[in-house]
Amino acid sequence: MANQASERARYQPAPTADSSSRSAQPETSSNKQRQSPAEQAARLFAPEDIPTPPVVVRGPLISTPTADSPSPRRSAARPAVEDEAQTPKQSTLPPASPPPEVVPPGGEFQTAAVEIVLDQSERDAAERWNQERIERKLRGEYERAGKHLAEIVNDNLDAPLRLNAIRILGAHSTRPAFLSRIFAPYLSPLPPPSFLSATFDAGNSASSGPSQQPQQQTLRSLLKATRTLSDTLGQFDIYRGIEATLERSDSAFAEREDVDIVLRVKEAPKYFLRTATDVGDGEGSATGTAKIRNAFGGAETIEGNVSFGTRTKSAFQLKLDTPINSSTTTHADFSIFSAQRDLNFYASCNEASKGAMARLRTLTPFGVHEVAYEAVLREIGGIAPMASMSIREAAGPSVKSALSHTFTRDTRDDPFASTTGSFLKLKQANGLSRSEQEYAGLGGDAQFVKAEQEGSISRSLGGGYSASLSARSGFLVPLPAQTSSSSSDRRTSLFPDRYHLGGPTSVRQFRLNSLGPKDVGDYLGGDAYYALGASLLTPFAVPAVWRSPVARATEGGWWRNENLKGHWWVNAGKLIGSGQPYSSLVATLPSTTAGFGLVYRHSLVRVEANLGVPLVQTRGEGGVKGFQFGLGLSFL
Structure with missing residues (x-):
């Protein structure tokens, strides 16, 4: 009962001037009037003025309320209740909040920062991981590109082609005759143009046999010839970084299937000089070697050696080495020498x-x-x-x-x-x-x-x-x-x-x-x-x-x-x-x-x-x- 009385007292509306004068009079039965539902609802749902801590919103354009400043919600809620009490059937909106004032950020809270500190080993490990990730990505792209290129080449290995010429770029010190003997086995005699092939075959059918016909060339055979040519030139030790490609022939008389093998080379250093100290076979010696590569434009090598040692007091040798007929398997050399041994x-x-x-x-x-x-x-x-x-x-x-x-x-x-x-x-x-x-x-x-x-x-x-x-x-x-009288x-x-x-x-x-x-x-x-x-x-x-x-x-x-x-x-x-x-x-x-x-x-x-x-x-x-x-x- 006490609780119910307190609740009723809590939600009772504030007295006005008229009501206070009437309350001074003795209460009679005629004064007791029954409240309407609207008045009861307004009384029950009227906002209560409960003190709350101020809400602080950070920012340079938001004013920070203090304990002395009135709350906008508090000032707007009370008139609404009074208006609803006087005019219960009329609903009004609370007034708008006042515009924020520009205040300095002095009343802001300090932000908390977290700093991650790595030592040198952890930074190195992170850098290695990042580098490996980049390399894996690049390697994957290269592999995909190489796989795609290999598929294209494999699908066209049997495509008919014809080798028109072999060109070498960068061989400034090599004789053309030396290179011609290397390239000759790969260049077959060119057949006549297509508009003369019938006449040519008819005139030479009696003298030409099947074995004399040029062998059909394909992409497969030309790729093999390109690889063999690169290996052959590398064995002479006169070029560095040989790059071989197949390109469309640039000749004005070339046909659609004609291609050229293009070799881009960089010549090795022509002159070589080295000094060394050798120990072996119970002897120590100091040696000087001078060499001239590709001396005359045909992969010739001129080499001179001078040495002085503990047992071979002095030694000298001058040698000229040259390939025979531009061959990598047959060489000839001529040398003169002199030695003084103890x-x-x-x-x-x-x-x-x-x-x-x-x-x-x-x-x-x-x-x-x-x-x-x-x-x-x-x-x-x-x-x-x-x-x-x-x-x-x-x-x-x-x-x-x-x-x-x-x-x-x-x-x-x-x-x-x-x-x-x-x-x-x-x-x-x-x-x-x-x-x-x-x-x-x-x-x-x-x-x-x-x-x-x-x-x-x-x-x-x-x-x-x-x-x-x-x-x-x-x-x-x-x-x-032979001067002896006895053969035995x-x-x-x-x-x-x-x-x-x-x-x-x-x-x-x-x-x-x-x-x-x-x-x-x-x-x-x-x-x-x-x-x-x-x-x-x-x-x-x-x-x-x-x-x-x-x-x-x-x-x-x-x-x-x-x-x-x-x-x-x-x-x-x-x-x-x-x-x-x-x-x-x-x-x-x-x-x-x-x-x-x-x-x-x-x-x-x-x-x-x-x-x-x-x-x-x-x-x-x-x-x-x-x-x-x-x-x-x-x-x-």
Whole structure:
């Protein structure tokens, strides 16, 4: 009841002047009048004046109300209620709000800013991610364009075309005759124009066979010819960046299907100069090389070398190399040379040589053939005071005029650390004797027949292991002197022509050229030898103690290098002196060594560091126990 009374009192309208005068009078039954529904509704739904906090709206053009300023809603609501009480049937809208005043933004709330800070690694990672995203997008566009182009080409591979001409742009220093011999096999004789083809065929039907008709050319055949031409020009090493395209022929007499192969090239630098320091085969040297490419416009190369070293005191060579008939497989070269070598590390003398050589090399499906003629003047001098009598007898000049043939076949996957393939090299040399002086036109003191063979075979065992077997042999047969009364009189070979064996690159754990006959402290070499070798290459790994625990977990606890391998080997060899029977090669055991070490495969040479010991050694030979270092191109 109390609540209902309070509610009624709450929603009772405010008294007016008339009502207050009437309320002063005593209330009678006549004064009690019943309210109409409109008055009751107006009384019930009249807005209540309840104090509320001011609403703050941010912005430079919105006024910020304060506690003292009247609320627009409050000032507009009360008159509406009074009007509704007096005129309940008339509805009026509240008055419009006053326009906002321009106030300074001093009453605004401060905004909160969030700043994301990245360190250098996170910024680099974000940059890499963005770069990879761009690259993926570009790669996708390229692949789509390439795929579209490939589809167009594949759909038209059998389209008939005719090669009208081959044009090369940028070959300013090359002779046209040289290029014409290269392009001639790709250019077939052009048939007559279409309006003369019937007359031409009728007049030549008796003399022309089917084999003489030009072969039908298509887009497929011309693309293949374009690729072959680019490869051929690249093998001469006179151009860089060869770009080949097929373009519509620009000839005024060209027909619809005529096209040209256009080759855009950039010539390689004509002059080349290099200096280097070389260490190998127990010798160190400083070398200077000068080269002229495309010297006369036909892919000729003029090359000069000068070197100074610890054992080769001085050496000079000038060589001219040229292709034969614009061929990439047949070359000829002519060279002159001079060398001064110090042989005191195995013989108490020096050797000086001057000469010339002409060679012809050709590549066949079976291998490389090389025919050479050499004329050289040798002189053994600089005899040491403690030299042996054999070296003193060999002192003096000698002339060699020799014709040789060399055949090489190499199918190895790597010439320095092969795992598969084989290698074979055969060399025969004939020294021209005095009886052939008139036939050859040149004479010489060296009269012999010489043959040398070298071969190896390699096989992969899996897991990074590979095994190889190798063998070398050589025979030198001195020819009898023509002035001798007995045809069976056998001459001894000259010291510069003999074989020498031993060293890090032949029979390991022997000093260089220290096998075979020996006179006092001089190793004299021999007329026949053989050498055998077996080796096992293994993966090499060492504990990576320098790595952090995190790096060990990700990269592994072992350090490996594909160019560094372990090496286990066994070598054997024997060399017999001049005048000894060839049967003595097998009469006694060969000198044998065994050991292990490391092999590093460099891009230019092979480097070995071995630890071994001679197992069988002939008295006087220069065996080495312990560590031996080797560097060279060809190892046993």
